Amino acid sequence: MASNSYETGRLNLPFVGICTFGKYPYQPDWDAIDADVAVLGAPFDCGTQWRAGTRFGPRSIREASTLFSFGHGGAYDHEDDATYLPSEAVSIVDIGDADIVHTDTMRSHANIEFGVRKILEAGALPVVLGGDHSINIPCINAFAEDCEKNGPIHIVQIDAHLDFVDERHGVRYGH
Template identity: 80%
Template sequence: MSHGYESGRLDLPFVGICTFGKYPLCLDWDNIQADVAVLGAPFDLGTQWRSGSRSGPRAIREASTLFSFGHAGAYDHEDDAVYLPAETTRIVDIGDADMIHTDTTRSHANIELGVRKILAAGAIPVVLGGDHSINIPCINAFYDQGPIHIVQIDAHLDFVDERHGVKNGHGSPMRRAAEKPYVMGLSQFGIRNVSSTAREGYEDARRMGSDILSVRQIRKLGVDAVLERVPAGSRYYVTIDIDGFDPSIAPGTGTPSHGGFMYYEVLELLAGLAKRGKIVGVDLVEVAREYDPAGVTSILAAQILLNLIGRILDAR
């Protein structure tokens, strides 16, 4: 990039246009050349409580620039490892899927198109929601990619089949996923408290192959035992609802649910998963800037995503 500075740029985090992690922008979706491609899905018509998650992609992108310090990659002194080394990391931001207000079906279709383009380029899609219903088109896009196992981090089961004709709201994505022939199973982690899924939803989920664990259950089992329950060597799709985290670190979301995960609990789980098989797709949903006055929720989203991507690429 010819910025006109003879001596390079210091490029502090608060400086510059907000693409994800300050990685290059690629708006030509037929020419994606990357190992990871980030797509925004600013859709929030599927929410049942307070709206706002359409602000998620912009909020996460801006927060992610905080972590662009690591010109030489991100050194983790606990692992004594450098993740995302500049020379070999190929990440692009492909912008947002086009949204059609009032229209869930066509907005979802546009998200699916974006994910398909990424997959067609051989890259791993990382999709920034939007509400959790955006997981539906993401999973749809994997229809021709071979079998996947879904690992969900969430407070809510999201297993409502249909209510008043609604099948594609943010209370139903895991049900929709479980119906796919290429979804081999679900690991649903962090599920707790009352929500839209009633008793029958849980029974359906278990019947359809879900392994449901609460935060307390996971703490009792420990990371290793939890990972043991996930089929080894599979192709994993990871869907992170930010409300899987505790409201203390993720207040900026539509339906906060107390008693959630703290940061390292999730990071260790996902880092282990990256080693246990192959993560082929990721979405992170339900960040809503409107309820995040200190910005810690979007910082959390950016931090967990960049660390996860680093570990995915490192595991290759």
């Protein structure tokens, strides 16, 4: 188990400072991503058919994730008696959010795809925080060239339900 090193460095407790995913470093320069994993927010909800609000998902996920950053050694799980994501095992950065142009689905999706492509160019694993169901589309599109070189990709989608259809009510780029 990694030590917490409370005696050295800043504590950077969950309730202080800038809210990034897991309190990992913020990297605003997408041409300087140097990490194993890069977290990108996709605060988009123009593809939802019911009600808006999922645009606040990335911010809420980041805020909740700070609770797992207590101390310097990673996220300790008392049930497993294990420390997950210790800083010496995997490097993680939060690159902020993709630019969202409210009411412009195609432009917003292009900006999300651009962010995922920058992560892939850096050789990092993209973790995208959404947003509505439609953000899968630009994320998958970003892998087009990568799949030609490296084969199939795997997507982990955490959702209450999966409503993946080609078109719903005449809308192609939504659910």
